[in-house]
Amino acid sequence: MVSGQELIGLDDVATLFQVVVREDALAGGVTLTYRGRTVVASADQPMASVNGRVVTLPSPVVRSGRRFLVPVEFLPRALGPIFDQRIELRRPQRLLLVGDVRVPRVTARIDSQGPPTHATVDITPATTVALAAEAGRVLIRIDADALDLALPAAGGGLIDLFRPGDQQNTVAIMVSAAAAMPRVAQTTADGATHVSIDVPAAATAAPPPTETTAGPRPSPPPETSLTIPRSGFQIVVIDPGHGGGDRGAKGAAGLEEKTFTLDIARRLRALLETRMGVRVVLTRDDDRDVPLDARAAIANSSKADLFLSLHANASLATALAGAEVYHLQLDREGEAVRRQAEADAVTLPVLGGGTRRLDVIRWDLAQARHVNESARLASLLAEELGKQVSMSPRGVQQAPLRVLEGADTPAALIEMFYVSNAGQEKAAGTEEFKGGMATALYNAVARFRGFSEDQNSR
Amino acid sequence: MTSKRGLQIGVLLVTLGLLAWGVTIGLERLAGPVADTSVAPAAPAQPTAHITATLFYAAADGQGLLPMRREVALAEGIVAQGRQILVAQLAPPPDGQRSAIPPGTQLRAFYVTDKGDAFIDLSREVVTAHPGGSLNELLTVYAIVNAVTANLPAVQRVQLLIDGKEVDTIAGHVDVRRPLVRDSTLVREQ
Numbered sequence: 001m002v003s004g005q006e007l008i009g010l011d012d013v014a015t016l017f018q019v020v021v022r023e024d025a026l027a028g029g030v031t032l033t034y035r036g037r038t039v040v041a042s043a044d045q046p047m048a049s050v051n052g053r054v055v056t057l058p059s060p061v062v063r064s065g066r067r068f069l070v071p072v073e074f075l076p077r078a079l080g081p082i083f084d085q086r087i088e089l090r091r092p093q094r095l096l097l098v099g100d101v102r103v104p105r106v107t108a109r110i111d112s113q114g115p116p117t118h119a120t121v122d123i124t125p126a127t128t129v130a131l132a133a134e135a136g137r138v139l140i141r142i143d144a145d146a147l148d149l150a151l152p153a154a155g156g157g158l159i160d161l162f163r164p165g166d167q168q169n170t171v172a173i174m175v176s177a178a179a180a181m182p183r184v185a186q187t188t189a190d191g192a193t194h195v196s197i198d199v200p201a202a203a204t205a206a207p208p209p210t211e212t213t214a215g216p217r218p219s220p221p222p223e224t225s226l227t228i229p230r231s232g233f234q235i236v237v238i239d240p241g242h243g244g245g246d247r248g249a250k251g252a253a254g255l256e257e258k259t260f261t262l263d264i265a266r267r268l269r270a271l272l273e274t275r276m277g278v279r280v281v282l283t284r285d286d287d288r289d290v291p292l293d294a295r296a297a298i299a300n301s302s303k304a305d306l307f308l309s310l311h312a313n314a315s316l317a318t319a320l321a322g323a324e325v326y327h328l329q330l331d332r333e334g335e336a337v338r339r340q341a342e343a344d345a346v347t348l349p350v351l352g353g354g355t356r357r358l359d360v361i362r363w364d365l366a367q368a369r370h371v372n373e374s375a376r377l378a379s380l381l382a383e384e385l386g387k388q389v390s391m392s393p394r395g396v397q398q399a400p401l402r403v404l405e406g407a408d409t410p411a412a413l414i415e416m417f418y419v420s421n422a423g424q425e426k427a428a429g430t431e432e433f434k435g436g437m438a439t440a441l442y443n444a445v446a447r448f449r450g451f452s453e454d455q456n457s458r
Numbered sequence: 459m460t461s462k463r464g465l466q467i468g469v470l471l472v473t474l475g476l477l478a479w480g481v482t483i484g485l486e487r488l489a490g491p492v493a494d495t496s497v498a499p500a501a502p503a504q505p506t507a508h509i510t511a512t513l514f515y516a517a518a519d520g521q522g523l524l525p526m527r528r529e530v531a532l533a534e535g536i537v538a539q540g541r542q543i544l545v546a547q548l549a550p551p552p553d554g555q556r557s558a559i560p561p562g563t564q565l566r567a568f569y570v571t572d573k574g575d576a577f578i579d580l581s582r583e584v585v586t587a588h589p590g591g592s593l594n595e596l597l598t599v600y601a602i603v604n605a606v607t608a609n610l611p612a613v614q615r616v617q618l619l620i621d622g623k624e625v626d627t628i629a630g631h632v633d634v635r636r637p638l639v640r641d642s643t644l645v646r647e648q
Contacts, residue, residue, distance in 0.1 A: 242630060249590030257590060292626055311631070314591030316556050317520025326592060331639065394521055399596055402626055402633040413631070415592050 005059040007069040017079060017098075023068075030061070030068045037082035041070065048078040055081075072096075095148060102127070102144040106171055110156035115179075115201040117157030121171065124192040130234060131184040131195065132279050134302075138173040138182050138197055139165060139279065141234075147171065158199040167277055175199050232456070233449045235279045236272055237304035239403065240265040241311040241413075244289030249314035251425035257312040258287065260428060264310055264416065267438035268445075276446060278305075296406030300366065305452065306377070306445060307407040312428070313392075313415035321424045322392030323385045324415040327378040328367045328405060329398035335368075366408035373410040373455075377448050381412055384444040388436035389417065410448070414441070507532035509539070511609045513547050514601040514645070515555040521593065522646045523558065523601055525608075540576060540610055541568045547605040548580075558597035560587035566622065574614040575637050576606050582621050588629040595629040600641045607640035615639050 010030060014021040019034040029042035041048040043063040047056050048070075055077045062069040070078075072089060075096065080087040088097040090105070097103055104127045111118040121140060123129060128143040147169060151162040158179040165172045175182055180202040186195045240261035242248030248257025262284070269280040281302045283295040290298075299307040313324060367374065382395045392415075404411045416437055417424045427433050508529040517524045530546045533539045544565045551557040562583035570576045580602075588598065603616040615637035620628070626635055 246630060248630065292630070311592060314589045314594050315520035316516050316558070316589070316594065317518060320520040324593065331636070392521075393519075394593070397593075399592065399631070400633045400638075401592065401631050402635075403631070405633060413592065418591070420589065420591070 006072045007059075007062060008072050008074070010068040010070060013070070013075070013079065017083060019079070019083075021068075032079065032082075034079075034082050035084070039078045039082060041068070041074075041078070043068070048074065050078050050081050053081075090148060101146070103146045103148050104142060104144050105148040105150065106142070107150045108152055108162045108171075108173075110152070110159060113157035115158055115199070117159050117179075117197075117199040119156075119159055119173065119197045119199075121162075121173070121195040121197070122192050123195070126188045126191055126193045129186055129193055129195060131186060132234070133182045133184045134279075134281070135175075135181055136177070137175055138184055140171045140173070140195055141165070141167075141277070142169050142171070144169050158201065159197075166273065170277075173197060178202055233278065233305045233452050235281065235302055235304050236306045236308070236445060237281045237283065237299040237302055237409075238265045238268055239283040239295045239299075239307065239309040241309055241403075243284050243287055246289055249312055249419045251419040252422060253425050255312075255419055255425050255428060257314075257419060260312050260416070260419075261310040262287070264434060264437055264441070267434060268308075268441050271438055271442040272445060275442070276449070278449075292403045293406060295403050296366075299407045299409055299411070304407075304409045306448065307404075307409050307411035308441065308445075309401075309403050309411070309413040311413060311415045312417060312419045314420040315418055316420075318420055318422065320392065321418050321421040322390045322395075323382075323417060324392045324394055325378045325381045325385070325396050326399050326401055326404075326413040326415070327374040327396070328371060328411070329400050330365075330368060330371060331400060365405055367405050367411055370408070370410045373452070374404075374412055376451060377410045377444075378412045380447050380451070381414060381441070381444040384440045384447070385414070385437075387443075388440035389433065392418070410452070509609075511543050511546065512605070513543075514558070514604050514608075515551050516558040516597055516601075517646055518556075520597075523597055523604065523644045524555070524646050525604075526552070526555070528552070536610055536612055537568060537570055540570065540606060540613070541565065543605055543609050544568060544578060544602070547602065558594070558601040560584055560589070560598070562587055567619075570610075570613060574612055576610070576613040576616045577619060578602060578606065578616060579619040579622055585620055585625070585628055590629050592631040595627070595632045596644060598628060599632050599634060599638065600644050603638045604640050604642075604645065 010021050010032070013019065017034070019032045022031045022033070024031055024040070027042060029040060032039040037051055039048055039050050041061045044060045046058070046060045047054055048061070057071050057077065058073050059071045076087045076089045085099040086097070089095070090097070095103070105124045106121060108119060108121045111120055123142055130141040132139040132141070145168070147164070149164060149171070151171070155161045155174070158176040159173060160176055161174040163172050163174065164170070178201060180200045183198040183200070184195060186193060188194070240258070242258040242261065246258065248261070250256050265282050269282060272278050272280045281298060281304070283298045284290045295309070296307070378396050382391065385391060386395070401413050404413055417428050419425050419428070509532050510527050511530040512525050513528050514523040514525055528546060531542045533542045548559055548563050548565055550561070560583055564581040564583070565578070566581055567579035568576065584598065588595065599618070602618065606616050607613050617637040618628070618634045619625070624635060626633065628634060
């Protein structure tokens with residue numbers, strides 16, 4: 001630091017940017033050359049000549065022994081124009097950006113404490129963002145390589161905290177337990193994307209948050225993708241079968257289906273959130289009864305892109321072992337509903353011109369229009385499960401399964417193993433089996449996402 | 459008054475006659491596919507009379523239903539005959555076979571609508587004693603549905619009730635809110 005200016009040695013610049021630095025003793029200055037383009041700077045002059053054009057610098061070039069020191073602004077102002085890649089300096093963050101990295105600046109503020117609490121998050125320059133509002137938090141996913149965050153130290157009103165998300169391109173806004181579901185909207189103006197967040201007070205008791213919101217999660221593993229999922233594939237709903245008074249199938253040694261399904265659901269959630277960066281909702285995150293209709297309703301209200309119901313199987317034949325995947329079998333009534341849905345679609349005019357197609361379908365048979373995708377999902381699941389665990393002789397089956405019928409998204413039910421088989425019941429308690437099961441399910445979801453995005457991009 | 463009462467009795471007699479005729483015809487149709495035709499309408503009251511019905515048990519490997527020809531007491535009318543078939547299906551299985559229906563399950567009621575929808579009301583043991591599992595549940599449901607539809611051609615669909623009420627499922631998987639049709643995909647070759 002010299003008189004409030006940060007200086008950088010030109011020898012360091014030469015190493016960093018692969019430029020040739022030559023002292024011009026006669027002129028008392030220095031020449032930088034990069035691919036035939038030159039910058040000439042003179043000692044004690046607050047300026048430099050870049051390809052014959054003069055740019056100003058906030059402080060003079062300083063000679064210190066054999067070294068030349070220049071203010072850091074020299075990099076974007078003088079070196080930037082002759083360099084191949086963009087050089088950007090963000091002083092307050094002490095950030096020097098070289099090349100075409102996308103690191104938008106993210107600022108946030110509380111506009112009014114409320115309730116309702118209103119807050120704004122600005123992303124500059126304007127960037128594609130994906131918003132996810134859920135009980136307890138709002139997640140903003142920004143299409144960028146990293147974020148230049150300037151978040152307020154504290155929240156206000158019903159907003160507890162602004163904090164960096166679990167990934168390098170996400171910001172999480174933690175909402176008070178006394179708040180209702182936050183509402184989010186985004187606009188683009190003045191070259192920036194503005195996300196407005198409204199947090200109303202809960203009318204009655206606040207719904208319990210569906211995810212653990214306390215504290216940041218461990219940093220993601222290195223294979224984490226930093227890019228936003230290209231399509232709308234962003235939300236996966238996992239349904240741990242049974243729960244509460246409904247224990248499901250029970251093994252001779254005491255293993256209960258309801259406990260095992262929740263264990264695997266949590267493992268799969270961790271994999272999906274950290275590796276794929278999708279939002280995961282569990283239909284239950286503890287030991288309680290959830291009616292079958294409510295499970296499908298959670299998938300629908302979460303706008304799930306995928307619904308997986310996890311179960312453990314039982315048979316009178318204790319020798320029977322292996323995993324099975326089920327997708328919905330439509331009876332005649334279901335088939336009629338599927339055909340009717342196609343005929344009943346209505347086209348409505350929308351604000352600003354144009355039209356929007358709305359499908360009308362009976363809520364309790366919403367799965368009818370996803371049967372083909374669900375069949376594809378089931379075969380991917382069976383393939384991936386087969387690589388990790390043993391499969392039953394009936395690997396993929398169709399049945400009129402209640403929990404799948406109301407799901408308005410591709411859906412499958414997985415019977416992970418036979419709890420009635422003593423060998424499988426024992427193996428199911430091992431880390432190897434549970435890890436393999438979660439990995440197989442994760443891999444199948446990843447492949448289905450690719451399939452789903454291909455379909456949507458056509 | 460007397461003539462009016464006489465008319466009423468007359469109408470009643472005609473109705474009973476028609477009913478008897480209908481039952482006879484129905485029983486003939488019912489007995490049609492059964493090999494032994496000698497038990498048909500002639501002897502409706504004899505306790506020793508039987509029909510041969512197809513009942514369904516869990517296959518040894520647990521992955522399907524095994525059809526078995528078994529003797530079931532002959533009864534008068536489709537509803538009474540349906541009851542006999544279901545009682546036999548719910549009874550403990552013959553030696554060497556396993557029932558897909560939880561032990562202790564009782565038939566509470568059975569009736570058939572004009573449209574050919576049968577309603578089977580089972581006691582709650584079918585739920586409380588069920589061992590669970592999707593495939594197991596499919597076997598339970600379709601052992602019952604197939605036993606009725608395979609032996610009573612007039613029945614097209616079967617609605618299951620538990621303790622007189624409609625339920626979502628028996629063990630948490632298979633939808634039984636709506637009437638079910640016969641499913642042969644789970645049935646093994648004899």
